[in-house]
Structure formats: structure tokens, C-alpha cells
Amino acid sequence: MEGKKKGHILKRFGLRIPLVLWSLAVLYPIFWMMLGSFKTNAEIYANPWGMPESFGFQNFIDAWNNYNIDLGVFNSLLVTVLGSLLALMLAVPTSYALERMEFKGSTMLFNLYISAMMIPMVLGWIPLFFLLMNFGMLDNLFGLSVVYAVSQLPFSIFVLTTFMGSIPKELEESAAMDGMSPYRILWKIITPLSMSGIITVTIMNAIQFWNEYFMALIFLQSRENYTLGLAIDFISREASYTNAWGTLFASLTIAIIPIIILYAIFQRRISKGMTEGAIKG
Amino acid sequence: MVTTKKQKYLFLAFCLVPTFLLFAVFTLYPMISGLYFSFFSWSGAAANREFVGIDNYIRLFNDGIIPRTILHDYFLVVTKVLGIMVLAMYFAVAIMQLKLKEAPFYRIIFFFPNIMSVVVIGILWTFIYNPNLGLVNSALEAVGLENLTRPWLGSETWALPSLVLPSIWAGIGLFMLMLMGGIATISKSYYEAAELDGATEWQQFWKVTVPLLWPQIKVSILYIVITTLNGSFIIVQIMTGGGPNNSTHVMGSYLYQQAFEQYNFGYGATIGVMILVISLVTVLVLARLLKREKVQY
Numbered sequence: 001m002e003g004k005k006k007g008h009i010l011k012r013f014g015l016r017i018p019l020v021l022w023s024l025a026v027l028y029p030i031f032w033m034m035l036g037s038f039k040t041n042a043e044i045y046a047n048p049w050g051m052p053e054s055f056g057f058q059n060f061i062d063a064w065n066n067y068n069i070d071l072g073v074f075n076s077l078l079v080t081v082l083g084s085l086l087a088l089m090l091a092v093p094t095s096y097a098l099e100r101m102e103f104k105g106s107t108m109l110f111n112l113y114i115s116a117m118m119i120p121m122v123l124g125w126i127p128l129f130f131l132l133m134n135f136g137m138l139d140n141l142f143g144l145s146v147v148y149a150v151s152q153l154p155f156s157i158f159v160l161t162t163f164m165g166s167i168p169k170e171l172e173e174s175a176a177m178d179g180m181s182p183y184r185i186l187w188k189i190i191t192p193l194s195m196s197g198i199i200t201v202t203i204m205n206a207i208q209f210w211n212e213y214f215m216a217l218i219f220l221q222s223r224e225n226y227t228l229g230l231a232i233d234f235i236s237r238e239a240s241y242t243n244a245w246g247t248l249f250a251s252l253t254i255a256i257i258p259i260i261i262l263y264a265i266f267q268r269r270i271s272k273g274m275t276e277g278a279i280k281g
Numbered sequence: 282m283v284t285t286k287k288q289k290y291l292f293l294a295f296c297l298v299p300t301f302l303l304f305a306v307f308t309l310y311p312m313i314s315g316l317y318f319s320f321f322s323w324s325g326a327a328a329n330r331e332f333v334g335i336d337n338y339i340r341l342f343n344d345g346i347i348p349r350t351i352l353h354d355y356f357l358v359v360t361k362v363l364g365i366m367v368l369a370m371y372f373a374v375a376i377m378q379l380k381l382k383e384a385p386f387y388r389i390i391f392f393f394p395n396i397m398s399v400v401v402i403g404i405l406w407t408f409i410y411n412p413n414l415g416l417v418n419s420a421l422e423a424v425g426l427e428n429l430t431r432p433w434l435g436s437e438t439w440a441l442p443s444l445v446l447p448s449i450w451a452g453i454g455l456f457m458l459m460l461m462g463g464i465a466t467i468s469k470s471y472y473e474a475a476e477l478d479g480a481t482e483w484q485q486f487w488k489v490t491v492p493l494l495w496p497q498i499k500v501s502i503l504y505i506v507i508t509t510l511n512g513s514f515i516i517v518q519i520m521t522g523g524g525p526n527n528s529t530h531v532m533g534s535y536l537y538q539q540a541f542e543q544y545n546f547g548y549g550a551t552i553g554v555m556i557l558v559i560s561l562v563t564v565l566v567l568a569r570l571l572k573r574e575k576v577q578y
Contacts, residue, residue, distance in 0.1 A: 116308055146307065
């Protein structure tokens, strides 16, 4: 009996080893990147994976002032906020109509939106490039925001319809009896009651837009319009000549901090939202 | 509802039309006209767009790089599915079976890379693979394996396999959570019954956990395949740009190069059609292969 127990403890310990190792594999590169942002270039070469000698913010100041990271942060914030707001304005009324109103083709329309989640968007990017050009929306942050919002419509509609489906119908019915117009019902009853879903969708969309790289690469051209991802990519490509590794690490750290903060606050919501989105896909 | 029919339709139009219009303009139209563009030779200026019939498709079949890009995509699909599923399954089962006190810690940490920007992941890992400063070579030197160090992303042989690890690193948490969600719904009584019958834990895993978890396993595999075929080019573009010597080009990065760097927009659209066809066919075939009778005990 004693031996079995001992074996059990050993086994519990042994089975944990891969978990601990993977935690290190996730955390160490991220800490390494953050530590690197405090190192001078000489330190990075001499001591690439140790602690920095001192914690100065020179790299951050450099990145902000001399490498366009200030513009990148501003532009990324702009497309993130605009894209998320527009996605909500488009998705909330449609989700309500699809979930609660009866009309011909409602299932078909829903399926059309949802199936767009599975289609590789890359084919559409070539015509979209020319479409934006003809609309004068190429190399334009507002144009990019619209493209972002529409690209997240299927996901947003999928999550919002699920949330709205759980709201009891009686509330709308009695409000309608009292003579409330459907517009007011949508605004005063449905929107507040599906707030949890709206928050989830908004956080997921915001993370997506803040992180997005490829559409920005295709649809933006001038450096003053670069989003954070493009600005960092630019520094990274130049780093092989300029050796501005410290600055690069600092800008990566700047890009990741808002995500860490959001994750710290909304960790459950984010992982739940993403898992559910994937299960549908 | 006391509203009249007309009011109802007005409200429906208010809800549906603006959204659908934007969706049609920015999603449906580009997809359909992508198909249409694939029959043209076009370098971008409106004047020199020329209908060439199926010439682009003939070119596609004779382009020596195309089979390599497909092969690279499938290499990433297979290695990612295996790597992610084996590790995520191990982590999920270990965390759930052992009822670890620190389970929330693992959930939170393992999932985090899923919401990191591909730019950050790509650049971070490019640096990890850096021949002189990177973690990989430094670690190999530290344990006395200098002869294994190499310029990982600069090597035609090693660049593509080197892209697998960051993709697994970035993806695993989501699938671990999906599997954990499934395991949580399996009733304890199955394991108790299996134990009474003398089944070892390994047998319990194969006979109880895997069959009952099959829906989650299936969705996870399909999701990895879809996201890889539709999106693997982003990390390729950031980490290697398709090089060295095309050894890491996948279908999407080759499309980007053809269309947006060499201005062969018609041919780029043809590659896009190929991506669409290949990913749809792969997913349909795979969904059939993964179909199992629903298990009931």
C-alpha cells in the first residue's frame, strides 16, 4: 500500500514535467523579449539571454520618437476603435433580425454569413485592392476599418445570435404590447440584455484588429499610415542593417502590452469566446 | 406583435440591408470577381487588362513552384495537426485527470499565445532562430552540441520545419481548452466501470476518452487544417518571405508575391482560386474520413 502511494506521487510529479516545461517555453520567450527591450545593443550581443544591466527606457523612447511607433500606435488604435464600433453597428441589428424575426430566407442568409468564416479570404483581396482604389479608400485608415469590420461580421453575427437566442421572448412581446416600436425594443431591451455578448464580440474583434497584419500590408502603402504591425515589421526588416534590436524588442513590447492588459481583465471571456467561435467553424 | 406588415418589413430592411450591402461589396463581390479575374492577364492598370481564357490555369499547371507550395502547405498541415493534437491531448488529459491545483495557471499561460499578433510571434521566433544571438543555437552550444547549430531560417532544408514550432506554440492553448471542455462532459462512471473491468489507464484513454471526445477531436483537426490552408502564409511572410530560394513558399505567400510584388494580378487570382478549391476539397474529404459512428455506452 505504501509503495503504491509513493508510486502515485512520483507519477503525479512525472506527468507534470511536460506541463511545467511548456509553461517555460511559453513564458520565457515573452519575458526574454521584454528584458531585451531594456538592453543596449552591446548588451544584446554580449549577453543575449540574461538580465539587463539596468532598466532604462531609452529603447522605448527611440522606438516612439525615431521609428514611427507613435504613429503606429495611433493608427492601430484608430482602426481598432472604428472597426470594432462599425462591426457592432452592422452586426447587432442583423443578428436580432436573424435570431428573432421570421422572414423568408432567414436561414439561408444566416448560413451565407456563417459559411464566409470558412472561405479563404485571400482570393478576395486582389479585387478588394482595386475596389478600394476605385473608391479612393486605398492607403486609407477609414477604408481599412471598413474592411476589418466586414471581415469580422460572420464571427460577430455568430456569437451575437447565440447570445440573443437566450433572451426570453416575453420581454419583447410585452414591450410590443405596450406600443414600443421595434427600433426602441432593439435599442432599449435587446441591446442591454445582450451586453455580455456584445462585450465578448467587441473584445475579440478589437484584439483581431489590433493584431492584424496582412490586410494592412496590402491595403496601406505610405509610412504615415502604417499600423503598429507594419511599423514593427519595418523595423525588423531594417534591423539586419541598423542592428536596432533593442528598439525592435521595445516596439514588440509596446504591441503586446494592451493585449496582456485585456487578457488580464477578460481572460475567461476571451478564451470562451474563441473556443466557441472555433467549435462552430 | 401589433405592428403592421409594412412596418415589419421596414424594420427588417433597417436591420438587414445596410449590413448585407457592405458584406456584398466587401466580401461577396471580391470573392466572385476573384474567380472572374483569374481569366485575365492584368498588371494593374485598367487599360491593359486582357482576357486570356484559361491561359492562367495552363500556366498554373506548368509552374514548377506551385507543386512545391502545395506540398509545403500540406507539410505544415500534417505537422501542425500531429504536434498540436498530441501535445494538446496530453496537456488536457493530464490537467483534467490529475485535478491539479495549478490548473488555471496552465490554462491561462498556454492560451495566451493564441491572442498574440502574428507579427510579434513571427519576429520573436525569427530572433529565437537567429544564428548568432538566438535561443536555439545558444542552448545547443550550452549543452555541447555545437555541431547541431545552423542558420535555421536561412537553410533550405531547415527553414520550413522551423516554422512548425512557432505555429504549434501559438495554437496549442485553444485546442487544449476545447479538449478540456469535452473531457469535462465525460461522466466519471465510465472510468469507474472500466477500472472494475481491470482496464489500465492507457486502455481507458483509448477506449473511453478518445471515442467520447471524438466530436471535439474532429472539430479541432478540421479547424487546424482550415486555418493552416487559409492562413499559414502570414507567418511565412513575416519569418522567411517564402525564401530561401522558395523553400518555404506556401500557396498564399506565392499569391502575394505574384500579385502584389510582381503585379501579375490575373495569375495571382488564379492561385487564389486554387487555394479555395484545395482547401474546400481537403476539408470535405477530411470531414468524411473523420466521421465515426456516434459512440454510446
